Amino acid sequence: MADIVLEEFFIKRSQQKKKTSPLNYKERLFTLKQRQLSYYDYDAEKGKKKSLKGTVDLEKVKCVEKVLPEANAPPERLFPFQIIYDEGPLYVFAKTDEIRKQWIRKLKEEVQYNKDLLQKYHPCFWADGLWLCCQQEVKQAVGCKVLEMRPRGISSQNSRRKSRKPLPPTPSEEKASRPLPPQPQAQPQPPPPAPQPTSSSAMKVIAQYEYTPMTEQDLGLEVGEEYVILEVASTNWWKARDKYGNEGYIPSNYVMEFRDDGGFLVRDSSKAGKYTVSVFTKVGGNTNGSCRHYNICTNQQGQFYLAEKHNFSNIPELIKYHQHNAAGLASRLKYIVSNTTQSAPSTAGLGYGVWEIDPQHLTCIKELGSGQFGVVKYGKWQGRHDVAIKMIKEGSMSEDDFINEAKVMMNLQHPNLVQLYGVCTKQRPIYIVTEYLSNGCLLDFLRDGIKNPHPVQLLEMCKDVSEGMAYLESQQYLHRDLAARNCLVDSQGTVKVTDFGLSRYVLDDEYTSSAGSKFPVRWSPPEVLLYCKFSSKSDVWAFGVLMWEIYTLGKMPYERLNNTDIVQKVSSGLRLYRPQLANERIYSIMMACWNDKPEDRPTFQELAANVQDLLYDLQ
Structure with missing residues (x-):
C-alpha cells in the first residue's frame, strides 16, 4: 500500500x-x-x-x-x-x-x-x-x-499562457506570402533531473534555440541541429559535440532530448522566408537514431508540400497530415519536441563556469532605480546581452558572506526567478549582474502599468510567484523578503522573483525590530515578529501579503499602522482585509497563508496547485 x-x-x-x-x-x-x-x-x-x-x-x-x-x-x-x-x-x-x-x-x-x-x-x-x-x-x-496541458503544480520552463499569447492563426488569417508554422500548445514542463549519458549510448539532443558562445569553452547551437551530449557538467551546463566534431559547453535549457522515433519540430530554414521540419528517426536499424531535415516547398500554385504528391494550402494542414501519414518521410510526425517561444530562456551564468565578470565587459546605459543596496542600471555585457547591474553601495552589505553564497545562487534556475548571471568583486563597489526584465518592478507595474486588470491577469501573477517560490522551497532555499517590490515583470508579462536570500546580507536598512534583527515587518508572521524565526512557512505568510498587494494594485499593507503597532496587532490576530478585486476563494488562499501556526500553513507547492485550480476554472 x-x-x-x-x-x-x-x-x-x-x-x-x-x-x-x-x-x-x-x-x-x-x-x-x-x-x-x-x-x-x-x-x-x-x-x-x-x-x-x-x-x-x-x-x-x-x-x-x-x-x-x-x-x-x-x-x-x-x-x-x-x-x-x-x-x-x-x-x-x-x-x-x-x-x-x-x-x-x-x-x-x-x-x-x-x-x-x-x-x-x-x-x-x-x-x-x-x-x-x-x-x-x-x-x-x-x-x-x-489543450491547456500545464501541470497543476510547479511550473515549468518556457511557459506561455493563452491569456498572454494569442492562439496560432487559422488558415484564413495566414498571409499567403509566408504563413506561420503551427505554434503547438505543447505542455510546458519543468526540467527533469539531468540524464547521465552512458558509454554505450550517448544522449542525443536537438537545439530549440540559437546559442552564441559566450566563452572559449562554450559551443554554439543552431536551431534544429543535432548534438551529442558527452558529459553532464552540472544541471545547467552540458558538454556536447556538434556534427562537425566541435566540442564545448551548452546551456541545458536550450536543447531537447529525443527519446522516441517521430519526434519533430518546425523551424526557420537557412533560406529566408522558408521553413524546415526536423524529424528524429530510428529507421534503417540505427538504434541510436538520427535527425532528418525536410524543407517545406511550394509548387507553382503556391501550395506547400514535403512530399510532392501531397499538397496543402497552408503549413498547419501539412503538419496535421504528416502527423498521421509518413508519405515519403522517414517517420510520421508523432510528437512535438519543442514548445519554443519567441525569446530564448536565460542561461545560468554568462557562459559555462563564469561567475566572476570583468567590469570592463559591462556597459551601463541608463539608471533603472535605487534600492536598499544601491543604484540599479540597465546595461549590456560585451555589447550584446541585456543585463541589470546592481551597484552595491559600500557599507550596505556583508560582502564577503554574499560572495561566498553567489555561486550557489547562480545555480538556482527557474522561469519565475530572476537569473543571477555573476558578480564583479575585484573592485569597489561590487556589482551583481542579473537578467534584465523590461517591465521593471511588480509594485510599480501594479500601481502604474495596468488599468482595469482582468481577473486572469492578476491570478497569473500570483501563479508565477507561487511557482518560483515552490522551486526555491524544493531547493530548501528561503527568500526572507518576498514582496511585490522584490518581483520583476518581463516583456511578456511574466512575473519573476528576485533578490532571494539577499536580506541575510543587509547591514543597514529600514527593516528593524526592537531586538535589532533585520526583516520586513509588514510582510512578516508572528514567529518572525516575536522570535525572529524564519522558515519556508514565513515566506508563505509573505506570499499571502504579496497576493494582497496584487489584488489591491499595489497598496501598502497595514497602511495606517506603524511598525510597532503592526507587531502588536498582528501577533494578537489582526489580518489584512479582503481586497475588492479578490473573491472569497482567492481571499481564502491569503488567509491560509496567514495561519497563526506555521505548520498549518500550506506549502508553496500546494499554493501553486490551488492557484492553478482557480486559474483553470477561470479559463
Whole structure:
C-alpha cells in the first residue's frame, strides 16, 4: 500500500471499442500508483478488492482532461474526466468536482514528462461511432480543442499562457506570402533531473534555440541541429559535440532530448522566408537514431508540400497530415519536441563556469532605480546581452558572506526567478549582474502599468510567484523578503522573483525590530515578529501579503499602522482585509497563508496547485 498515490471509487464507462457496442457503467475501485493506474471489481460486503479489471501504464497516457457531461446526465455522472492512452479514451465519473480536480491534477503531475502528449483533445464523449463535440467519425481523429496541458503544480520552463499569447492563426488569417508554422500548445514542463549519458549510448539532443558562445569553452547551437551530449557538467551546463566534431559547453535549457522515433519540430530554414521540419528517426536499424531535415516547398500554385504528391494550402494542414501519414518521410510526425517561444530562456551564468565578470565587459546605459543596496542600471555585457547591474553601495552589505553564497545562487534556475548571471568583486563597489526584465518592478507595474486588470491577469501573477517560490522551497532555499517590490515583470508579462536570500546580507536598512534583527515587518508572521524565526512557512505568510498587494494594485499593507503597532496587532490576530478585486476563494488562499501556526500553513507547492485550480476554472 505504500506506493499508492490515490485510491477512489469511480463509475467507469465501457470503452465501446465497436460502434454498435452498448454502453454500460460500473463502479470500480481505482488505484493510482506512480507508474500505473489500475481498477478493480470490489466486494462491498467483505470490504476488499476482487478481480483486477484493467490497468493503464502511465507512460502511455497522452492526455488527462475534463469531459463535458452528457445531456440530462444522472447525478452520479455529472463530473466525468478522461484518460487518453494507446487504446483510446478511458472515461470515469467522480462523485464531486473536488475529487475530479484532485485526480486530474495528480495524474497530470505523474505523466508530465511523457513524450507523446496531445496538443488537442475532444471535450465531449466518443459515443455511437462519432465524437459528440465535432462529429468526426474516426476514433483516432485529432482533437478539436487546444489543450491547456500545464501541470497543476510547479511550473515549468518556457511557459506561455493563452491569456498572454494569442492562439496560432487559422488558415484564413495566414498571409499567403509566408504563413506561420503551427505554434503547438505543447505542455510546458519543468526540467527533469539531468540524464547521465552512458558509454554505450550517448544522449542525443536537438537545439530549440540559437546559442552564441559566450566563452572559449562554450559551443554554439543552431536551431534544429543535432548534438551529442558527452558529459553532464552540472544541471545547467552540458558538454556536447556538434556534427562537425566541435566540442564545448551548452546551456541545458536550450536543447531537447529525443527519446522516441517521430519526434519533430518546425523551424526557420537557412533560406529566408522558408521553413524546415526536423524529424528524429530510428529507421534503417540505427538504434541510436538520427535527425532528418525536410524543407517545406511550394509548387507553382503556391501550395506547400514535403512530399510532392501531397499538397496543402497552408503549413498547419501539412503538419496535421504528416502527423498521421509518413508519405515519403522517414517517420510520421508523432510528437512535438519543442514548445519554443519567441525569446530564448536565460542561461545560468554568462557562459559555462563564469561567475566572476570583468567590469570592463559591462556597459551601463541608463539608471533603472535605487534600492536598499544601491543604484540599479540597465546595461549590456560585451555589447550584446541585456543585463541589470546592481551597484552595491559600500557599507550596505556583508560582502564577503554574499560572495561566498553567489555561486550557489547562480545555480538556482527557474522561469519565475530572476537569473543571477555573476558578480564583479575585484573592485569597489561590487556589482551583481542579473537578467534584465523590461517591465521593471511588480509594485510599480501594479500601481502604474495596468488599468482595469482582468481577473486572469492578476491570478497569473500570483501563479508565477507561487511557482518560483515552490522551486526555491524544493531547493530548501528561503527568500526572507518576498514582496511585490522584490518581483520583476518581463516583456511578456511574466512575473519573476528576485533578490532571494539577499536580506541575510543587509547591514543597514529600514527593516528593524526592537531586538535589532533585520526583516520586513509588514510582510512578516508572528514567529518572525516575536522570535525572529524564519522558515519556508514565513515566506508563505509573505506570499499571502504579496497576493494582497496584487489584488489591491499595489497598496501598502497595514497602511495606517506603524511598525510597532503592526507587531502588536498582528501577533494578537489582526489580518489584512479582503481586497475588492479578490473573491472569497482567492481571499481564502491569503488567509491560509496567514495561519497563526506555521505548520498549518500550506506549502508553496500546494499554493501553486490551488492557484492553478482557480486559474483553470477561470479559463
